[in-house]
Each structure stands twice: as structure tokens, then as C-alpha cells.
Amino acid sequence: MTAPPASTCVESSSRARWLPSAGLASLVGVCIFLAACGDSVATEPSRSSAIHLHSSVDLGSIFSDSGSVAFSILGENRGSDVLVLRAISRTCGCVAPVRPRTRVEPGTGFELKMRFKPKSRRGAVRYAVDVRALPALNLLKRVWVTANIVPNLTLSPSSARLSGPSGPHAKQSIRLQSGRNQVLRVLDVTGVPSGVTWTAVATAAGAVMLEVSIKRELFDQHEHFTAHIAVRVGASTVYRLVPFHLAPRLRGMWLPGGGVRLGWTAGRAFTRRLFVRLPRRNLGIGTFTASLRRAPKGAWVKLVAVRNRLLELELHVPRIRRTPEEVEAELSVSSLLLDGELRCPVSGHFLSEDS
Numbered sequence: 001m002t003a004p005p006a007s008t009c010v011e012s013s014s015r016a017r018w019l020p021s022a023g024l025a026s027l028v029g030v031c032i033f034l035a036a037c038g039d040s041v042a043t044e045p046s047r048s049s050a051i052h053l054h055s056s057v058d059l060g061s062i063f064s065d066s067g068s069v070a071f072s073i074l075g076e077n078r079g080s081d082v083l084v085l086r087a088i089s090r091t092c093g094c095v096a097p098v099r100p101r102t103r104v105e106p107g108t109g110f111e112l113k114m115r116f117k118p119k120s121r122r123g124a125v126r127y128a129v130d131v132r133a134l135p136a137l138n139l140l141k142r143v144w145v146t147a148n149i150v151p152n153l154t155l156s157p158s159s160a161r162l163s164g165p166s167g168p169h170a171k172q173s174i175r176l177q178s179g180r181n182q183v184l185r186v187l188d189v190t191g192v193p194s195g196v197t198w199t200a201v202a203t204a205a206g207a208v209m210l211e212v213s214i215k216r217e218l219f220d221q222h223e224h225f226t227a228h229i230a231v232r233v234g235a236s237t238v239y240r241l242v243p244f245h246l247a248p249r250l251r252g253m254w255l256p257g258g259g260v261r262l263g264w265t266a267g268r269a270f271t272r273r274l275f276v277r278l279p280r281r282n283l284g285i286g287t288f289t290a291s292l293r294r295a296p297k298g299a300w301v302k303l304v305a306v307r308n309r310l311l312e313l314e315l316h317v318p319r320i321r322r323t324p325e326e327v328e329a330e331l332s333v334s335s336l337l338l339d340g341e342l343r344c345p346v347s348g349h350f351l352s353e354d355s
Helices: 006-050 216-220
Strands: 051-053 056-063 069-077 083-089 095-097 102-104 109-116 123-133 138-150 153-156 160-163 169-178 184-190 196-204 207-215 224-233 236-247 253-255 260-265 270-277 288-293 300-307 310-317 326-335 341-351
Touching: 051 138, 056 069, 056 236, 069 123, 069 138, 083 095, 083 109, 102 109, 109 138, 138 236, 153 236, 160 169, 169 184, 169 216, 169 224, 169 236, 184 196, 184 207, 196 224, 207 216, 207 224, 207 236, 216 236, 288 300, 288 310, 310 326
Parallel strands: 056 138, 160 236, 260 341
Antiparallel strands: 051 069, 069 109, 083 102, 083 123, 095 109, 123 138, 153 169, 169 207, 184 224, 196 207, 224 236, 253 270, 270 310, 288 326, 300 310, 326 341
């Protein structure tokens, strides 16, 4: 066997000497890369553990036509670094942040404001929101947003104002209408005082009429209350609030009752105190107004005080010089909180100074 040329041996020898050095360099590069990756991987868990968030946000029942529903993801930065956070929805564009990024100082709480658009969605929904840290958008936490999208339910009227009845009860009808003509069933009405009764009467597909009856005594005891109505719409239970405002009639009694008979003398001023018994307590004087009709020129009436269900007024007639004449005036009182107007005839005649 002939020996290979020397040049080949030298080349082979040099190649043998080069290959280990190249492999060493590659190995060093790989080690540096892995070390860098190891640092990166080690940093994110520390940041992730520094962020405290609830894993889910439940928005409850939302009407399908509610527009944009605002909610917040609350958390706390328990680490020692300043974080710039961004919330990104992974599954649906209907969930979006209000602000693109939020800066959070160490040891402080934060609020990621979000909005959800339920339009064209039905039933139970669940969307994932990733909370990431800038600039690399590394994932810190994942939050699940849940909601139950229910059909729209409109009320007519949305609030009820009732006047004090002349009979034993006051009645109000409330119509509930579903947007998709689904079957409605009133389950319960709560939050109403004793003396309020209700009856549900189905009128048509997707609608129901609620008849509410309120005893007259309640108008003297309550100014308002809010009825919580639970309605079954298809397979979902929807809750609606209906505020009721009770306005008793101003059916007080003048003291003296039946009218005021006055006699005043021409050339002399005249002042008299009058009282009205009110239907209930806790009525401020600022809620009343008083006026005179067909009174002598310059005459006026003013409110003085409200004490123990008595409204005190002062009637004043200025110094007037005129011939004797019979006067038929009218004093009226009204209230912002009470319906109706209380009127009292004020009759009198002028007397000469010699009378």
C-alpha cells in the first residue's frame, strides 16, 4: 500500500486541527444563546408572580342591545419594577381595552378599563383577555371574561308617577315587551312595601301586562319605592327595576275651614295668620308655593313655617283708600311633592275709617 501524499496529510492534519476549534466556537455561541434565553425565561416568571389579578370577571346578565358595557380588570403590582401593561383579547374583537397601555408603579394597584359590545351575541359567552408586559408583549396573566347575553326587555313606562287616589286604591299598568317576541312570564316582584299588589296578564306573543295596585294609605307613608321585577324570557331570567313615585294630593284643611271672612278698613294695613293642615309630615316649606287671585292691589301672601303638619301663612293687605266695596279673592297653595291645588275663598269688604 502506497502512502498518501504529504500535502494530503498536512491538509488532513490542518483540517483535524481546525475542526475542534470551530466546534468549540460553536459550542461557546450556543452556550451564550442558552444563557441569554435562560435569563429571559427566568425574568418573566418573576414579573408574572409580581402581578396579582383575579382569574375571571363575570359581567352577569346583559341585554343584547345594551351598547358598550364598561368593566375593569383590577390588579396589583407587588414587584419592584415599573410595568407597562396591555390587555389583548385573544378570542373576540368585541372585548377591547379603553386605553392601549397602562403604566403601573411598584407596590400600587391598577385598573385596566375594558369595554364589551354584546351586539349580535346570545346566551352564555366566555372570552380570554391576555395581560401582557411591554415592550416584548410577554404574557403575564390570562383573565376570562364571562357574561350571559339575554334578549332585550323594554318597559312602558320605564318609571311610574302616581297621584293620590280619591278611592281606596291607585292603579298603574306596566307593559313588558321582548325584542324577539319570546314568551314572557313574570316570576316575582320584590322591593315593594306592604299594601302593593300586582297581577300579570299576558296580552300577546312577546308581551305581558303588569297591573299594580297601591293602597291609598301608602301615599302618606312613602314618597317613592323601586319594584324589582324578575321576568322569564325564553330560557333566561331578566331583572328590571321600575321606580314608583307617589304624590299624595294636597287635600289639607284650612283653619278656619270653609273660607276666610275678612273685614278691613280703608286707610289701614291688615295682616292675618292662616294655617293649613297637611296630609303628612316631613314636607319642607320650600316645596310649597302660595298665591292670591283677584285680591286688592298690593296684597300678598307668604309662607312662614311648617310645624307638626301645619303650614303657616301670612296674608297682608296694604293701606288702601277707596270706597266701600265687597271683595271676593282666592288664596291657593300648591306643592312640588303633592298633586293638586288647595284653594280657599277669601271674602271681605272695605269699611270707611269712620265705621
